[in-house]
Amino acid sequence: MEQDDVALIKRISDKEMLAVEELYHRYENIIYRFAFKKLSNEFDAAEIVNTVMLEVWNTAARFEGRSKVSTWLIGIAHHRIIDHMRKRKYNHVNIDEIEPAADETNAIDMHKIVHVAQIRRFIDGCLSKLSAEHKQVMELLFFQEATYEEMASCMACSIGTIKSRVYHAKKLLKKCLEKQLV
Amino acid sequence: MEYEKIIELLPLYLNDQLSVEQIKLVRRMVDDSQSLQEELIFLQSIKHSIKSENIKSPGEWGFMRLKHDILAEESRSEHITPSDVEKNKQGWWQKIAIAASFAFVIQSGYIIQKYSIQPERYHTLSAIELKNAVKVKFMAGVSESDIRTLLINLEGNIVKGPSAVGIYYIIFEDRQSAVVSLNTSGLFEYAELTQE
Numbered sequence: 001m002e003q004d005d006v007a008l009i010k011r012i013s014d015k016e017m018l019a020v021e022e023l024y025h026r027y028e029n030i031i032y033r034f035a036f037k038k039l040s041n042e043f044d045a046a047e048i049v050n051t052v053m054l055e056v057w058n059t060a061a062r063f064e065g066r067s068k069v070s071t072w073l074i075g076i077a078h079h080r081i082i083d084h085m086r087k088r089k090y091n092h093v094n095i096d097e098i099e100p101a102a103d104e105t106n107a108i109d110m111h112k113i114v115h116v117a118q119i120r121r122f123i124d125g126c127l128s129k130l131s132a133e134h135k136q137v138m139e140l141l142f143f144q145e146a147t148y149e150e151m152a153s154c155m156a157c158s159i160g161t162i163k164s165r166v167y168h169a170k171k172l173l174k175k176c177l178e179k180q181l182v
Numbered sequence: 183m184e185y186e187k188i189i190e191l192l193p194l195y196l197n198d199q200l201s202v203e204q205i206k207l208v209r210r211m212v213d214d215s216q217s218l219q220e221e222l223i224f225l226q227s228i229k230h231s232i233k234s235e236n237i238k239s240p241g242e243w244g245f246m247r248l249k250h251d252i253l254a255e256e257s258r259s260e261h262i263t264p265s266d267v268e269k270n271k272q273g274w275w276q277k278i279a280i281a282a283s284f285a286f287v288i289q290s291g292y293i294i295q296k297y298s299i300q301p302e303r304y305h306t307l308s309a310i311e312l313k314n315a316v317k318v319k320f321m322a323g324v325s326e327s328d329i330r331t332l333l334i335n336l337e338g339n340i341v342k343g344p345s346a347v348g349i350y351y352i353i354f355e356d357r358q359s360a361v362v363s364l365n366t367s368g369l370f371e372y373a374e375l376t377q378e
Contacts, residue, residue: 110217110224127231142193170224170228
């Protein structure tokens with residue numbers, strides 16, 4: 001698949017429309033979901049998809065193959081999302097600067113959480129309550145199936161930051177599930 | 183290996199991204215630890231939930247818009263007007279610009295043909311008379327898939343937008359009828375003809 005993707009990028013750099021169509025259909029859903037997790041707005045997420053693909057059209061010749069194509073695309077999306085949020089004056093809170101609440105350090109009864117048949121019913125609701133950044137890392141980790149290194153590259157941060165976000169996202173989910181099961 | 187390191191590896195294990203040795207190690211550690219088994223079940227549930235989430239992306243509609251924007255960009259990048267030539271004092275630039283402005287006339291038809299799969303539905307931005315478009319603003323909370331379906335049924339092509347306040351310009355074959363349909367659809371704050 002990766003070789004196919006690289007070949008597509010080469011064809012796009014030659015201004016082949018069929019190639020950009022194929023790349024679009026391969027990745028639009030992934031980029032859209034990633035943007036939607038951050039922006040929670042269908043139109044804005046669709047705008048990001050369009051912006052990313054336009055940028056690919058214009059800069060495909062500069063793709064050096066140092067990362068996977070998918071990582072490159074999500075990385076572009078990440079930066080375009082930041083630009084978009086600045087333009088639209090989204091309220092942004094840096095979750096990495098927020099200290100975990102004191103009660104998050106309390107032990108969580110995992111036995112109770114995972115041995116309840118209804119866990120899957122509650123997980124959707126708990127996932128929706130995560131912050132945008134936490135949703136994004138969970139999306140990349142479990143939908144895109146990205147490695148920590150790929151996620152760090154996409155989101156222009158350290159691997160440590162990514163692991164921290166995953167850790168806190170899981171902790172928040174567990175806390176939420178515990179409350180649901182009371 | 184430390185317990186926390188195994189915890190970090192579990193998502194990668196679920197995603198089948200570990201080496202053979204790592205897989206054996208994780209399986210051995212999980213077999214010996216109830217808490218790791220519980221963590222794995224928890225992660226499987228998260229993954230299942232995320233994979234099952236139904237988030238509809240723009241699909242073909244989004245590609246139509248992309249194609250339009252690419253076409254518009256390509257046309258703009260080829261176009262240099264004679265007035266640009268007069269403004270520039272450098273001789274070599276003048277010769278290139280003159281050549282480019284004649285080339286644009288020949289190439290614009292080629293560009294449209296090269297990049298358009300449905301040429302009757304796509305136009306370069308420079309060729310579109312915005313005064314013949316319909317100006318719309320969507321209702322808050324309306325899903326893009328509903329709008330997409332409606333516009334495809336009405337054979338509308340978005341030619342500009344969204345602006346910072348969410349205004350789009352759409353071209354229809356019969357814009358008078360389209361305005362009526364759009365305003366009765368319940369999806370738009372307003373849909374109005376632009377000035378002729």
